[in-house]
Amino acid sequence: MRRTGERVGGIGSACCGAGPGTVLVASSGSGRGGGDGVSTTEPVRPGPAQWGALILFAGASGAVDVLAFIALGRVFAGVMTGNLVLLGLSLTGTGDEGGPAAPLLALGGYVVGVAVVAPFVRRRPEEPETHWPRAVVRWLAVEVIVLAAVTVAWGAAGGAPAQPWLDVVLVAVAVAMGMQSAALAGAGAAGGPGTYFTGTLTQVVVRAVGTGGARRADLGSLARLVALTAGASVGALVYAASAPWAMAVPLLWASAALACAALSPRPDRSSPTAPTTGDTS
Template structure:
């Protein structure tokens, strides 16, 4: 995997951490990208018999599924990435994700960083749409990418690789970078929101836009249009 892809993955991991931190702290104590957590929250609500607590996880699950499905449709039949970068349609979907996160940033700012009522639900669904799209885009990118919204498998592989000696080399340094980026992105988003609430939702959009910029988006998307016309 080339350095450009690795840097994009680190930035996307940071965006993912930021989105989930904001979803958990400001959008109803749920997750926008970690669907395992939302499934567990549904189970907790069912076990406690508190039906009113299922709405948030269900909205997030629905938004995530729609985002993933839409990206899968766009990227269906995409070719394996070359050494120079990800396929154009993958980059286009990530650019669309930036638009969603941009909306999240603007709306969150206009609402003073503390959305409530219907707006809290709207922003949660938008955040989940973006994370579903990001996850599906990484799958479409194939061997040229890696998960950037769920990290249990990444952490497990990293730890076992260190123990059995199979995880040495520069590639593992990038994996460590992604894991740290999740924490850093979450910390950054929450710290900014605590210091200046209206700006708290900007971090994910900035990080995702930087990730797309690393892929030379204009060139990638021109190639995608050419492929679709064939």
Template structure:
């Protein structure tokens, strides 16, 4: 969960900074941007990116739902597909093949689909965190938190760390910025395929915080 949360932060930071002021996984933020455009205060180019991100994420969720609930594919297979998509995006960016507005839209599609699939991988959210933060603050305030909340806080820290790592690499080595999205996701894949670790028969998510 920590690794996927970091991958989410990295993907959103990369897409927002490099692709076009939208998010790959935080659809609530994209809906707000779409509302701003509908009210006549947003830029037309941003609106196109927002709509592309929303549709692509929905496609990823639909594919993830089918893979997990209908086809009963194990979690490592879904992680492998996500990693492959993120790696494809990283290669395209590193090779300098993203030069036009259309290229950026294509890159956005790849990453948003990957984030949509990630949204269906685990029952615990790893690519949206408003509910997670709200629940954690509420439990801390009421002094009803438990040891498990350490991992909840860890996921919040991980998403910030992923975004910060992307921004840092973008400053130091711009061509490798998208690679930051791949590394934690690949780490999650490796953690699920370690010899001796019981594989989960299927993966799914619920509407939990």
């Protein structure tokens, strides 16, 4: 019999689709007479504050990507599959989007952001899946600092920095998105993707067309897609109205998200946790 709070990993839990990065946590009840009841498994889902952070970070991602596309070389800061396509197009010489420099800069910045953060946000065995590790929130705070620096520099340049500073801004926002993605991936089952949402859209549709008990509304994931779109819309509108203020849009989204992340539950270091077994992830 598994102990309460014991994590059940593996392919089966991933296929259940209970939420971002689903992990099943086994719990056991007590039967009449003090014996153990039937062990049940409950999917780990983000809490309210965590969902708020995930939704707001999606808005930040949308705002950064639209500004990168319309102002930084028609590439993306967070959607690396799109940049790979643009890189492939640029190598053929048949497109109108310029050479490979901008896609390569965005790809390089994103990779640096992920590589810097990933080693520091790995979950410790004693940290429960329902909580975001402290390192995750710290690195999300660093992302906000990077976006704040970009916002100040962008405004000082009147919203139209000359080269090579335009490329510096592109690399900086790509680094920020890489940091966001790596940090939210480190949040585990209570986190989710930070910049790429094709899988989120797939999950929403799969659940919507499910049969019987499998059909259910995935309002949290749907809200993230709406926030992604809203962030892009607001970013584009502000850029059109007042370019020097445009980079403040993703900064505000990310700052609000960080505030929610700071309110999310933290592991209690004073209380022991049950040992985990069966982790195959």
